[in-house]
Amino acid sequence: MDEVDFRTLPTEAGGPPDRNPYAALADLAPAAAFVRDVTGHYVWANHAYAHLYGTTRDAVIGRHLADLDGPADVARFLTLDQEVMTEGRPVRHTLTYQRADGCSGHAAGYRFPVRWGATPCVAGIYVDVTDYSQVLDQRHRAEADLRALRDHSGLACVRLTRGGRVSEAGTAVAEVLRVRLSDLIGLPADTLLADTPERATLQRTWGDLITGRRRSARVSAVLVDAEGWQRRARIQLTAVCDTVPHVTRASRVSGVWAVVTHLGLRDRAQPALTAAQVRILALLAAGGSNADIAEELHLSRQTVDYHLSRLRELLGAATRPALVARAYVLGILSPQAWPPRSATAAHPSSPV
The missing domain is CATH 1.10.10.10 (Winged helix-like DNA-binding domain superfamily/Winged helix DNA-binding domain)
Incomplete structure (x- = not known):
């Protein structure tokens, strides 16, 4: 990648750098951007970058990294700058930094070599992903809690796709159905049910759930295990909706969780x-x-x-x-x- 001279980008009729339309665009862009020299002093920064530190761009320009970041971050950032200068190519990465409120922030973007006049520098363009990272962490924790509940609570539960196939299952379900957990994944739920009057009712309820007419329902069914034995069960069904804005509830339903709340005695054949x-x-x-x-x-x-x-x-x-x-x-x-x-x-x- 050729180095870009931030101070000699095209201007109107050769006007001064501060009238450079590209500089104005970068200055007002929502992505945080900066230019630093090899010593770690800022020669330029936009408003979005200054906002990350709770200050103004004029208060950033001319200052050293150490005036904004802690010693550990300063050493890490200078090492990254030196890597970019040495290799002469862009580096994409994520980093953490100390926010003005004392909390850790997260940013993702690129660092690349540029020239500021005759001075070789390092520029960076970053997007603050702190809120996204926090939401992602919360989701991962919730999924971990759900897996722990699924696998260690003793509850017989499965997650079914919109098409009625098993996409996730707890070990308790595999034990009830006398199958290996790996063999259970992908099976159509219909193959696990006996042909009883409750089955027709369950199918109608299923239609209501995946079309968004109902969020949850309690149904009865007769389960059939791999050895042909049957068990009458009471099952709680709950629709799983993706958080997609501006779409109907029906199109947001991605599947259904089925949790067995009561299980009858295992018997060769249930009496009709x-x-x-x-x-x-x-x-x-x-x-x-x-x-x-x-x-x-x-x-x-x-x-x-x-x-x-x-x-x-x-x-x-x-x-x-x-x-x-x-x-x-x-x-x-x-x-x-x-x-x-x-x-x-x-x-x-x-x-x-």
Whole structure:
């Protein structure tokens, strides 16, 4: 790169340097710029550069680096200047400096050789990236916290793309599904679900989330592991939105976090129960007798007896207490509700 003479750039009809339109442009540019001689004295600086130190350009020009920066920074900056002068080419880098408020600032840009009249100098053009660096650090810390929560909290959670594929997953999910974590990444979520009535409801809810109509939802599903065993699960879904201004919520949704909040007993096959059978289980869990259940559901005693007999067969439970226990461990009844109700109820006040 040829050295540029800052004082002999084209001017209007050979006018003086202070009328140089290029100098005026550099002086008012938002990027911080300076020119220093080999001893570390400023021969020129623009307003943006002076602003970094909380002063004016006239107060910078003519002063030495040591008047603005600490001893460690002075030594580092002079070394960079000498590197540029020796190699005779631009150097791109980032640096930290002491701001006027006492905090550390961060800048990114170029340092390159120039001539100020007959004097060889070093020029620099930098953009203050302090705020950006702080935001980036905060984001990295948040992502690290999220990874720690995902991997060490014991929560079964996955992040899904808009297309419904697993992009991130916690070790707890891999254990539940009996797969290696590396094999789980990239799988379509549909392949992890049993074909149950809850699946259709979940798909409709998914559509609402990725189109921006809903931010979160709680759904039920039956998970299928690599060995073909099933577990009924309660799942919290939350849409993940990118912070892009001036776009619709739907276009900002980049994926969905799915967190399993309740997991039923692992079983070879989940019984397909009717709404009436689930309601009977809920009334039974609440302590209702056969007569109470018959009255509540407007059924005959014989019909209730038949349903209970059928339920004992379906759930593999020999007694009424065992029937209630199986309903809870299989995830048919919600362990977080009283009076007892179905774990798949769409609303807390709905029994089924």
